[in-house]
Amino acid sequence: MRSLDGVFRREWGPTVAALARWSGDLGVAEDAVQEACAEALRSWRRDGVPDNPGAWLMTVARNRAMDRLRRESARPGKELAAVQGDGWADDRVVHRVRDDELRMMFTCAHPALERLSQLALTLRLVSGLTVPEIARALLISETAVGQRITRAKNKVRHANIPLRVPPPELLGERVPHVLSCIYSVFTEGYWSTAGPSAIRDELCDEGVRLAGELCVLMPDDLDARALYALVLLHDSRRKARVDPAGVLVPLEEQARSRWDRARIARGVDALRRAEGASGPYLPQAVIAAAHATAPSWERTDWWTICRAYDQLLRQTDSPVVRANRALAIGFRDGPQAGLAALEKVAHDPRLARSALVPTVRADLLRRAGRHDEAVQSYREALSLNGSEPGRAFLCRRIAECGG
Template sequence: MTVEATIEGLFREEWGQIVATLIRMTGDWDLAEECAQDAFAQALQRWPADGIPPGPGAWLTTTSRNRAIDRLRRAAVGAAKLRELAARPVPPAADPVEEPGDDRLRLMFTCCHPALPFEARVALALRTLAGLTTAEIARAFLVPEDTMSKRLTRAKDKIRKAGIPFRVPPPELLPDRLNAVLGVVYLLFNEGYAASGGAELIRRGLSDEAIRLGRLLVRLMPGEPEATGLLALMVLHDARRAARLEAGELVPLEEQDRSLWRHDRIQDAVALLDGALLQGRAGPYQVQAAIAACHASAPSFEETPWIEIAALYGRLEGLMPSPIVRLNRAIAVGMRDPARGLALLDTLSYDLRGHHLVPAARADLLRRQGRLPEAAVAYRQALALAPTEPERRYLARRLRQISPDGLSV
């Protein structure tokens, strides 16, 4: 592995912890991000010649911390700020569920303070916890990058001006943060499970971190079925990770080697879901987990219970209306009735314009109907819009399989 690849991996693994530590130290969100970025830039400059230091994560944390102290010393208010930091007691863990020094959990709850608009909470946490770029977060929310940049700036200003504390709230305040916190963990997992851009489809460090945070949330709120449902959902998806790529190529569900799935983890997740469903009315994360369980428990792709899955997506749409939910329902319907599935996809063209999943789904259903020239057109449309290299390679392979002209227009 090259030094650059090692640093890229460390960015995925360590970014959230470094930024969270600096925010706790300085109280300055922008300073924390800038100093963390400086530390990684220094690593890129120095490590190729000096070698990777022992404990590279600690090196990055120390370098970013020293950079923050240096910046504060040079600032006009630096002396006063340093005196304030020196006098500030080390904050105790706000709840015994927290692991020692787990600033990431505090950061997540700070980002999700109810004084912030919901979408700003989620976006800010993705930026600071996962190190996603503004462009990546904008794609996740289907908004322009400039809109997301302004949203992030306003959220940071609100935290600073309102003096929102950097801590896990007491139990009686947890329900006010629940929806946003679960949304943060879910989007964090999704970015790791299926990256919104770049050369890698899977960013393992992000999905692992999301599952770790999900387990902490279940311990923090053991009576909250949606927290348990989210954890089950993430574990069910993650159990299939080893089969989703082969030699860097995306392997669709239909072609995955199910012997590579972690069936022990699938059983654990189904048990979690069953326990959550016994606690009351199913919320959106429990319904999504039920859909994932249908896929993960099917002995083969041909035995997938598509009618049940389509019905669950219909139920999910009633809980959280979304064009992505409608897209998935259309796909599930189309697996049993391709013509009806295509008709449902036609209603999504405007809501998801510019998104590769609509033409990709259309191409697949057309291929299953044997309408290969039309499928080739749709595959080319999807290929032009796909955000990651593994997805582009998969679509190009499908196109070559059905079109004698291959990738030509």
């Protein structure tokens, strides 16, 4: 089951995006791929996984979509035109975007959709994240996520929002959303919020690839380059983040010899080229570079990291940023200073469903030698953490503190 789940997650986005382009209907595309995955579960368990599972899913999903569109004969328009034709692309329109998933991202970024709805729709259709995963990523309820996705798809259909890349003069207003979605894809892979694996390699690879594709599409966009630098620098440490048993390894304990030095060099070069970017990815990339280039944990430049967090807070009043900044202050100025900074954000309602605050508090308390209090916070974090490796790591910390 786990291996099939990986295949479905890997193939979901490309298949939905290609079918949406072909049929012109997001709902038809998503439902058809869902049906194809259900059929694959039955067929592959009996006959084995085919040599090219992506092509198998695409063929079955397209047949399901075609069947549905033919049944809906009362609905005129491009859906039925797509059935009558046999081509997968409209040769009359040439886009600079070579990737269906990026095309889908720009479609979901239409200004007629609300900001959170844009992000939820993209994470569902492009990345194949489940509603619970999206809810954790956006810090909102599962019910709210489901409602936003449904409303967004209805809006795309009823407002006749075209499933294409906008003309060049309209690209700029949608780029921030596309950047946010790409980073959300990578983040869910790098810090998996649920399931048996700490890291979802297919989402990490997808995030890095899409960030690179966007730089090709918009080579002069500094924020796109900053995001590319950020994901490269984070991703350079991916192999060292878990041990052979799949257990999480904190940054200070990672074997730096396992870090990808070539990827670090590419990330640092992209960071240099992103100088002058005004968005939130530049200071985050500076933080990632400080970690990736530090010769050891003890020699990490926490002053640079804290300054980058301060810059980031001037751009966005994010409780997540404030909590992470508190941890950095704890490393720079001592655990007590970090705890004082954390207290300023600890009761932010946007973090009520997140394990971030109790995890940071527990770490600072442990480093301050207040083990009994640390155990209490680790247990609180444990109750909010949906990742099996994350829970195992918290249990390890509880045991280390004598809990």
